[in-house]
Amino acid sequence: MEGNVTVQTNELFLKKKKEMQKERRNLFIRRFLSNKMAVIGSIILTFLGLTAILAPVLTSFTPYEMVAANRLQPPSAEHWFGTDNFGRDIFSRVLYGSQVSLAVGLSVALATSIIGMVVGLLAAYYRLLDHILMRICDGLMAFPAILLAIAIVAVLGPHPVNVVIALTVVKSPEVARVVRSAALVIKEQTYIEALKAQGASAMRIIFMHITPNTVSPLIIQVTYVFAIAIIIEAALSFLGAGIPAPHPSWGNILYDGKTVIFSAWWMTIFPGICIILAVLGLNLFGDGLRDLLDPHTNKANK
Amino acid sequence: MVNEPLLNVKELKTIFSTEKGPVTAVDGVTFHVDSGETVGIVGESGCGKSVTAESIMRLLNEQTTKYEGAITYNGKNLLHLSKEQMRKIRGNEISMIFQDPMTSLNPVYTIGNQITETIMIHQKLSKEKAYVKAIEMLELTGIPSPEKRIYEYPHNLSGGMRQRVMIAMALSCHPSLLIADEPTTALDVTIQAQILDVISDLKKELNMGVMMITHDLGVVAEVCSRVVVMYLGQVIEEADVDTLFFNPKHPYTKGLLKSIPKLDGDRNSKLHVVEGTVPSLDNIPEGCRFAPRCAYADELCLNRAPELETTDEGNKVRCWHYKRIFEEEGANATTS
Numbered sequence: 001m002e003g004n005v006t007v008q009t010n011e012l013f014l015k016k017k018k019e020m021q022k023e024r025r026n027l028f029i030r031r032f033l034s035n036k037m038a039v040i041g042s043i044i045l046t047f048l049g050l051t052a053i054l055a056p057v058l059t060s061f062t063p064y065e066m067v068a069a070n071r072l073q074p075p076s077a078e079h080w081f082g083t084d085n086f087g088r089d090i091f092s093r094v095l096y097g098s099q100v101s102l103a104v105g106l107s108v109a110l111a112t113s114i115i116g117m118v119v120g121l122l123a124a125y126y127r128l129l130d131h132i133l134m135r136i137c138d139g140l141m142a143f144p145a146i147l148l149a150i151a152i153v154a155v156l157g158p159h160p161v162n163v164v165i166a167l168t169v170v171k172s173p174e175v176a177r178v179v180r181s182a183a184l185v186i187k188e189q190t191y192i193e194a195l196k197a198q199g200a201s202a203m204r205i206i207f208m209h210i211t212p213n214t215v216s217p218l219i220i221q222v223t224y225v226f227a228i229a230i231i232i233e234a235a236l237s238f239l240g241a242g243i244p245a246p247h248p249s250w251g252n253i254l255y256d257g258k259t260v261i262f263s264a265w266w267m268t269i270f271p272g273i274c275i276i277l278a279v280l281g282l283n284l285f286g287d288g289l290r291d292l293l294d295p296h297t298n299k300a301n302k
Numbered sequence: 303m304v305n306e307p308l309l310n311v312k313e314l315k316t317i318f319s320t321e322k323g324p325v326t327a328v329d330g331v332t333f334h335v336d337s338g339e340t341v342g343i344v345g346e347s348g349c350g351k352s353v354t355a356e357s358i359m360r361l362l363n364e365q366t367t368k369y370e371g372a373i374t375y376n377g378k379n380l381l382h383l384s385k386e387q388m389r390k391i392r393g394n395e396i397s398m399i400f401q402d403p404m405t406s407l408n409p410v411y412t413i414g415n416q417i418t419e420t421i422m423i424h425q426k427l428s429k430e431k432a433y434v435k436a437i438e439m440l441e442l443t444g445i446p447s448p449e450k451r452i453y454e455y456p457h458n459l460s461g462g463m464r465q466r467v468m469i470a471m472a473l474s475c476h477p478s479l480l481i482a483d484e485p486t487t488a489l490d491v492t493i494q495a496q497i498l499d500v501i502s503d504l505k506k507e508l509n510m511g512v513m514m515i516t517h518d519l520g521v522v523a524e525v526c527s528r529v530v531v532m533y534l535g536q537v538i539e540e541a542d543v544d545t546l547f548f549n550p551k552h553p554y555t556k557g558l559l560k561s562i563p564k565l566d567g568d569r570n571s572k573l574h575v576v577e578g579t580v581p582s583l584d585n586i587p588e589g590c591r592f593a594p595r596c597a598y599a600d601e602l603c604l605n606r607a608p609e610l611e612t613t614d615e616g617n618k619v620r621c622w623h624y625k626r627i628f629e630e631e632g633a634n635a636t637t638s
Binding site for chain 2: 016017020127189190191193194195196197198199200201204208209212213
């Protein structure tokens, strides 16, 4: 008899729970759609992402195929973005390049968010660790980002994975700082003390209760790291310390175009526009997310 | 043999190391709580009430805090337990309710999540059973339709409802001791009475000892059977609730009681004020700690600190002159 009641109430909970989740999701989507910046940003990002994935479908040229007779052709019906000084199709190079650039940016964003989150949380919770970890972060942040990244790639050798490692090292301290400062505020909340008084362990408090409260600033920060990673990757490749030739990346194409910038503007303009679009899209998206997730700006919008 | 009390705090000292040197926030506090009784801890802000509670729970940062004395709970000295042993006691055997229900719940989880979490930390129950248990607890605290409320977030609930949730959470593992740190201070007066009723009812039902920390003497009169009055980190008077209200011994307690407005009192007369402020902890008076603010203080009070004495009725008071004051006042009362 009693068991039967329990089963019924359980079903009732699940139904109610699903309803509430759906309601919350709908509300979130509605608020997202009413934020024009976030929508424009995500449209740009989706567009870039799709063209990167669909590169083999969108172009019949490979990014490596050299045709000496077609060197430095201006944009035409056949070569939409023109050709470079080896006769390669710039359109296909930019498309395949976006695969590399976006993949590097995304990997850096993911890696920094994981490392930054763990470091930031531990630093916020344990006072002794805080001193050690934050001094290391200070040290890393004291170097100009690009110089440090060049140094790391110079040691490890030019390879896309090494570029990701270098950028992660450079950018993780920033993310850790953001997570730490958010976590420091949460740590002092009464509900954390209440949790201790309920007998929750330190790990449970850190990873189950402080973490979810730091996710919004983390996501916002990480979208900016994504954007900066694309810029630094382009800069590294431009300086010859990034993605090695002949693999295309936006920075590489710019580098190749540098010597002929006055005679073949299309070699620098198109990858340049792509970088601008990607960074603009990410920043708009990040700003939109901030408005959406940050309770303070939320109130102002309503 | 006399029955051991549930909680026995003996000569507890809590010393914080600060930049200015050690500060003794709780200085030799002694009291006990029996099963099924409510003991009130009363005092002004900063007198060490909350620090005493946090010392019992060992919630203070132990790198900068030193304890002396003994806190015996069920025969175990809590100050000697390891962190892990202490963690198993918190929430399971000794629970705590905090002052501000608005910030005592994590905003990102549903209240069901948070209550079941406490249950699952201490008891090996499946999630479904923990939910059923959580609903039972919410029902006990008088929350209407708990099976729906359990999926709501803290921001959907009012302050009184949240405090009920906190109580449900604190009592979900049937602790034998509940420490309530000003549980009604942040609530409306109407809600206050309800919350106190909930605590009293559950105390009877679960036969808990309750340590009620408050600065509201009305709360004390309503729920407590015994009262400990604290001043500047020390116990200055301990008495059963009737004696304390009708026949207070310590001048400070007298002052506190006089400062309560009376319903049938003269509306134009000003309320009694205990003159002066609580001295800071790094500047403790040499003699009796209350002497600088006390109307009865003399040379002796300023130079030598009184001990906590047991009175003829078996209550305790920390004052050199309580007998003299009592006689004088008695004389005044008969002449007027």
